[in-house]
Amino acid sequence: MERMAAQKPLELILARNLLTSISTPAFLVDQDAALVFYNEAAGALLGRSFEDVGRMSPEDWTSTYGPFKANGQPVELDELPTTRAVRDGRPAHAVFTIRSANGGKQEIESSAFPIVASEEGSSGAMIFFWPHDRSGRASP
Amino acid sequence: MRLKVWGARGSVPAPGPEMNRYGGNTSCVEITLASGEHIILDAGTGIRTLGLDLTSSPHVNILLTHLHLDHIQGLMFFPPCFRADADITIWGPASPEASLEDRVARYISAPLSPVEVRELPCDVSFRDTPPSEWQLGSATIRCEAINHRGPTLGFRITDGDTTLCYIPDHEPALGTVLADNEPEWISGYDLARDADLLIHDCQYADDEYPLHVGWGHSGMTDSLTFASRVGAQRLLLFHHDPLHADGFLDDLHAAARRRWAELGGDSASVEMAREGAVLDVEPVAAPAGISGA
Known part of the structure; x- marks a missing residue:
């Protein structure tokens, strides 16, 4: 027998398995908006693998990676697409700047999708990232 | 607890002389609690013969893991359904789409059936499984959603100091590596942890599984790895593929025992579900299970 943290709901387990299998950078947050996983592609973007950092509270991951507004100010937790997806159970999209582990900054677009499996509401969200396309075209 | 297997086959009934020893009926297991309740x-389809065995004025609780046909097909031929003195409670996964009764009635209704649920003479009720533990007789029941195609539950049944876990349709290795994954990220882990007996999906041999990834079932090594990770004391491999005749299942059983021993377990604690088999489930003193393999 192994010690374990609280069992994750099945929908988060399946979401993590999906994110593990794709090359689009992506985060997975739980119902408290805590970062519970990000995939290898996100790790490459951020400069650190998830295995190196582990679970992070919303305050921890926003202070580590951002995001920041165009004027350089941190985006408030309440304004994050992640927060809106988890809180409101609605998808959200935003453009902002993130900071990688080596201090480099990158402008990205992010889309957050709530994960809803019961009437009790969202049990988390998946957040996908793309480099921001200034041409206005849809990013690949 | 005493357990009797009335059907161990998956997908579709598989009758025939080459299936006689393991049986051709689909999933059905009877649990007799220490208090004598069932x-x-x-x-x-195994529930049909089970029903012939029940005494007068039966009060039965049926726990459905999901509504795929191989798990409900016997309902319409369950003799107590046609007895006015029978009291039947059917528990199953909730759905926002329709009630459990309405979903089961898609099968027990025209044109698939000559009778409708409302015409059954028994007293039948349908209950969504609750999100928290509940009691049936002397047993505490808990269920959780597990990884299969469509909404599917596994059940954990604790009677006194004995725990049985039933996950007949399960693909915990889909999209992940079971041996390396953290426990909280393994489908069904918390449900099955430290069970005295785990009844688990083993539909495929290892060389068959790659052709069936995503079908919601497990290959043999994944079944054993899951059992090993959760620390199951005893494992009953279940939900046999309808193409697997007795000889094939004998070979699969031998391979499973060898693999279990390689994982550090007692090969005698891995069994193959066989129609008609009766098992007494008792608490097994630690550390009989495999820990952290």
Whole structure:
């Protein structure tokens, strides 16, 4: 027998398995908006693998990676697409700047999708990232 | 607890002389609690013969893991359904789409059936499984959603100091590596942890599984790895593929025992579900299970 943290709901387990299998950078947050996983592609973007950092509270991951507004100010937790997806159970999209582990900054677009499996509401969200396309075209 | 297997086959009934020893009926397991009450796990075609065995004025609880046909097909032929003195409670996964009764009635209704649920003479009720533990007789029941195609539950049944876990349709290795994954990220882990007996999906041999990834079932090594990770004391491999005749299942059983021993377990604690088999489930003193393999 192994010690374990609280069992994750099945929908988060399946979401993590999906994110593990794709090359689009992506985060997975739980119902408290805590970062519970990000995939290898996100790790490459951020400069650190998830295995190196582990679970992070919303305050921890926003202070580590951002995001920041165009004027350089941190985006408030309440304004994050992640927060809106988890809180409101609605998808959200935003453009902002993130900071990688080596201090480099990158402008990205992010889309957050709530994960809803019961009437009790969202049990988390998946957040996908793309480099921001200034041409206005849809990013690949 | 005493367990009797009335159907161990998956997908579709597989009758025939080459299937005689393991049986051709689909999923159905009867649990007799220490208090003498009965719980029926799934209503595959095995439940028909189980029903012939029940005494007068039966009060039965049927726990459905999900509504795929191989888990409900026997309901319409369950003799107590046609007895006015029978009291039947059917528990199953909730759905926002329709009630459990309405979903089961898609099968027990025209044109698939000559009778409708409302015409059954028994007293039948349908209950969504609750999100928290509940009691049936002397047993505490808990269920959780597990990884299969469509909404599917596994059940954990604790009677006194004995715990049985029933996960007949399960693909915990889909999209992940079971041996390396953290426990909280393994489908069904918390449900099955430290069970005295785990009844688990083993539909495929290892060389068959790659052709069936995503079908919701497990290959043999994944079944054993899951059992090993959760620390199951004893493992009953279940939900045999309808193409697997007795000789094939004998070979699969031998391979499973060898693999279990390689994982550090007692090969005698891995069994193959066989129609008609009766098992007494008792608490097994630690550290009989494999820990952290």
